[in-house]
Amino acid sequence: MKAIILFLICAGLFACNMPQAAAPETKEVNEFGTVYYVGFEIELITGIPESQIEEYGYLYKIEQKSFHSILTQLKDGADQKYNAFDVRAKVIFSDECYFIDRAGVVKSNGVYAMIDKKKFVQFLILVEDCKPGKKERKKPNRGQ
DSSP: OHHHHHHHHHHHHHHHHSOOSSSOOOOOOOOEEEEEEOOSSOOOSSOOOGGGHHHHSEEEEEEHHHHHHTEEEOOTTOSOOOOTTSEEEEEEETTEEEEEETTOEEEETTEEEEEOHHHHHHHOEEEESSOTTSOOOOOOOTTO
């Protein structure tokens, strides 16, 4: 009798610890995006157009959740205009691409928003100082 009870207890414990095939465990995945960043505070005579930001920007990464947390929608009639010829950052996630101009106006698929520039810089994680073949440049000031 003791053996049967012991067997049932062990079988119950074993069944409770088995993974459930019908209910897979879901984890929240926080994707990292690639960022090409020049610096908001750097004065440029000509600016950097969207098509050239990858040539001039330092390579960083940023968490998608952190990036989305510092975006705010522009209100209709807002006087902030996006400047496609003074781009300071390009942020690329697997399914999204954002351009950020010097004023902090963000463009993605024709939708515009604002970003907290100070927090954006704080969330950046440096990946590569300088790409091979690029001339050495002064790193952007991370304080602004």
